[in-house]
Amino acid sequence: MSSITSLVQSVDWLAIAPPTIAAAVALAVLVADLFLPAARKPLLGWVSTAGLALAALFLLPLLDGDRRTFCLPGHPDACSYVADPFTLVIQFLVLGGALLTALLSIDTIKDHDLPTGEYWFLLLSSASGAALLPASRDLATLVIALEVASLPAFALVGLRRGDRLSSEAALKFFLSSVAATAVMLLGVSFLYAATGNLHLSRVAHALTALPDPRLATLASAGVALTLVGFAFKTAAAPFHFWVPDTYVGAPLPIAGYLSVVGKAVGFSGLILVTVQGFPSYADVWGPALAVLAALTMTVGNAAALRQDPRRAHSAVRLLAWSSVGQAGYLLVPIAAAGYAHNPAHAIGSTVAYALMYAAVNLGAFAVAALVARTSPANRLTDYRGLYARRPLVALALGFFLLCLAGLPPGIIGLFAKVTVFSVAVDAGLAWLAVVMAVNVVIALYYYLQWTAVLFRGAEEAEEAGETREAGAPQAAPTGARPPHAPIPAPLATAIALATVLGIALSGAPQLVLRFASGALL
Secondary structure, three states, rough: OHHHHHHHHOOOOOHHHHHHHHHHHHHHHHHHHHHHOOOOOOOOHHHHHHHHHHHHHHHHHHOOOOEEEEEEEEEEEEEEEEEEEHHHHHHHHHHHHHHHHHHHHHHHHHOOOOHHHHHOOOOOOOOHHHHHHHOOOHHHHHHHHHHHHHHHHHHHHHHOOOOHHHHHHHHHHHHHHHHHHHHHHHHHHHHHHOOOOOOOOHHHHHHHHOOOOHHHHHHHHHHHHHHHHHHOOOOOOOOOHHHHHHHHHHHHHHHHHHHHHHHHHHHHHHHHHHHHHOOHHHHHHHHHHHHHHHHHHHHHHHHHHOOOOOOOOOOHHHHHHHHHHHHHHHHHHHHHHHOOOOOHHHHHHHHHHHHHHHHHHHHHHHHHHHHHHHHOOOOOHHHHHHHHHHHHHHHHHHHHHHHHHOOOOOHHHHHHHHHHHHHHHHHHOOHHHHHHHHHHHHHHHHHHHHHHHHHOOOHHHHHHOOOOOOOOOOOOOOOOOOOOOOHHHHHHHHHHHHHHHHHHHHHHHHHHHHHHHHOOO
């Protein structure tokens, strides 16, 4: 009894506050949904948004240093939850991304008649798991956090009941994620059998001196299987096949959420297991991740090239393939960490790139959500002449696309790419730096094509040979709003926040690297 009491008393409630607040608000919203009349259920959206903002505010008292809890008695270095700079930066990214998703969702729920209580409960539950994962320092907590973040996301993707695309997307997402989890659990079980430990610090120590060659073989298999599981979660090729259909079938805010928060979850888990758990196997996972990075960015950008802005191809599908290509860039510094004597700088580059990508990619999805209100099909041709209809929105989307491409005035995108490129060169991965440079040039083509469409009128488009697919409707689809319908305040706020953040960071890009450089393990 005394040991249980001491364990309860040792919990640092302030350290675990951000994910705990998100989980508590999720439960409160689910219970409130049972009692609120239908006319008052939109209040749940504002309560959820306030809950995410409160969870993010609780990161501020944690900035003064490392806080650890759920530690083994007598072993302060073996803890299950650590609120260090790496944790706080990723939690800021996760909660900020979830907050922007919440702003995008308020009108989407009403427009598509989605179940309000279930939607907000699932979103907050997923956000709480995503916020828990970067603080996890043992393999069991890592897997649990990953599943808490993933399981609600399956339901969110398929929440448009009666929509065939939504159901198909949820099924593909579910099956691929279950396969990844099964592979990962097998790898974790092998590592536990070989080392007798689950805490990352102890696993790392045990892997350096395994007494039996058979245990070394078992540990190698465990490392490989764990990396394969996280490769699914990060949408690294060839484990990326679920991404395009899932993004197209999901509600647009959830597609944006998966592209940013889902990636943050996968990449933070991958960083933790490689850099903290398996440093002695860097000669294995370093080259493997370098190959995955090259393959992922090439597959993603090559597929994005097929989404022609001159035809009625899906804008969301282009963003999905772009997201796969960007995942390749994010993998480069993690691979470089396997070659570096001090991996801290490489990890900081990944975090810096992720912060840039989160702001501008969610901004692009926010504009896509606005265009979908007037053109539910959300084809690339629906963006033609957007500048004439909504000049500020078109300028914002053009800025987001230039940031993703790494072109001025999107200085933050250029800065992030140069940082990642220099990390690869410093690590001796010149071939990977060349592959990245080629892919950046390829990506320029489809980003600039889409940007040009925004400023092109109907007559210019016809002269340029833009066509509709056979049978594509010329009039606005059923349920569409007038082209000049007012922009809902939450949606306008999300676009404005992403734009202001992108412009501010482009004006002082060193702030991102300075902020991310604190994210050292």
